[in-house]
Structures are given as C-alpha cells and as structure tokens.
Amino acid sequence: MAKLGTTTVAKKGGVAGKLIGGGVVLVLLIIVLANLFNFADTDANKIGLHYGGGVVEDKKFKSIIPPGATNKLIGPGDTVYSYPIDQRSYIIGGAGADTDNADEVTVVSKDNVRLGVRVQVYFTLNRQEAVLQSFHERIGLKTEAYEDRGWNDMLQSYFRPQIDRALAAVGTNYNWAELYNNEAKKSAFQTAAAKEFTRLLPAAVGGDYFCGPSYTGNNACGELSFTIQKPNPLDKGIIDGLEAKQRAELAKQAQEQKNQQVNVELQSVRQQVAMLGSNGYLLKTAIESGKIQFMVIPQNGNISLPVPTPTTTTPR
8 A cells, every 4th residue: 555655646746747847848839939920010090110130130121011000920029110100290389299398489580589489390201111211210210219209309309400490591581570460471481481491301301201291101292381370579578669659650540530531621611611601601500500490481472470478477
C-alpha cells in the first residue's frame, strides 16, 4: 500500500507539471503570434501611414491605411501614424479646438496705429500618398502631429508665424480708420492677407501639405479659407475720439439741413410778398392760421348774421 501511494503521488505530480508546462508554452505561443500578427484600426475621419519596424527590416514607409479600416494586418513591430482628414481650423481670438492662446494678432497701420486682428483659417490635410508621407517625415514626426496635442503644437509653430507675417506685410497699406469702418477696404485687406499667407505657408513647411476646406481627396486641393474680423485699435481712446468726431459731424449735417430748410421757407415768403404785397401776405398768413374768419357772399344774395345778445347786469 505504501508503494502504491508513492506511485500515485508521483503520477499526480507529473500531470500537474505537464499542465504548467503546457500553459507556459501556450502563453509564449500567444506572445509570438501577437508579434507575428499585428492589427491596426483607423477612425472614419483619420488616415493611417503604415511604417515597418520589425527586427529584420528598416523603419520605412509601407502603405496607406484608409479611413475607417478595421483589423488591418500589419507586420510585427510595425507602427501606424494617424492624421485627420476632416475639416480643421486654426483660430486666433476665439474659443474652441485648435485655438491659439493669444487673443489677437497685432498689426500696425499706415498711420502708425496698433490694431488687434482676429483670424480664422479653415483647411484640410492633403492626403495624396507622397505628400502625406513627406508631411509626416518632415513635420509630423518632429512635432508629434499624429497626437492631438502635437497637432495643436504643429499649428502654433507653423501657422501662427506666417499669419503674423502676412498681416504685418499688408497692414501698412491701409489707414486704421479704413480698416475699422470701411467694408471695401477691410475686404481688400483680407484678400491681400490671405494671398500672402497662402504664399508664405508652403515655403515655411516645405510643401503643399494643406488644402481648402472642401477638399475630399478626389478633387482639386484648393486654397485655405482665411478670414479676419473687424480690426480694432488697441488704444480704446482712439475709438472714443472717432465716435465723438462722428457725432459732431452728424450734428453739423443736421444743422445744415435745418438751415437749408429755413432758407427754402424764407425764399417762399419773399416770393409771396413780391406777389401779394406786405399787407396781402399778412392777411393771407392770418387767414391760414385761423386768426381771421371769412365767408363768401353770393352776389345779390340775402344773408342773415347772428347778432350777439347783450348781457344785462342787474344792480344789487
């Protein structure tokens, strides 16, 4: 019995060892398979750049993973960098995503007045394969633009300086009052600034990496949407002075209109005096004002006039 018991214990130990050993092998197999079969997903509004990263290959670009891809098989150690393909914005002077911390861009006008300008830029990322790869390798990796925070840092680093330069370059062509209350001048200023920004940005980033907001990947890239709000003098006393000047001008215009009306009326009086004479004009004026009442009596007609009854006062 003792021998049998010893034999039984040995058998149980052997089974447990086999189970543990099998579990270890299974875990190692899962780890190996996980490295051999790597999968990647992309959101519907993002496009992926697939780069190799295995032990036996270089970290080179392999392929584009389209938006909305699910369980895309990639190699062991490979990496996918995702970038947005929907409309994006860079806003200076407003709340929301992709918003610069600074309130306004400072521009000096032709007459040396400092103006605060708020700017909105709307765009999409150029998704042509070669262009997108170049953007990632030149800009994206350096700023980590494939992450939300890195994307915002990229806009701050590349968009803001070119906006400042564009507005500074064209702002000196206009007086501050023209930009403040002349819609035609403001529109011309915006058009010129947009043109200058469109020229500066590709030179700064090294390529045509950004397209217009209507770009879908299957149509022309188009120009970025660049709009500015009404420039305002940073010295609020300038606006107060302008408003006071405008009020004085309006009062002057009102007085001139009143004087003009008086002159017209005076000329009419002179013409009537010349035609009716002084007494005739006075009589006409009295009749028109109701101070003199009159009636027309037909020729050879009989009329009866009411005679007021005298009031008799009885002495007391």
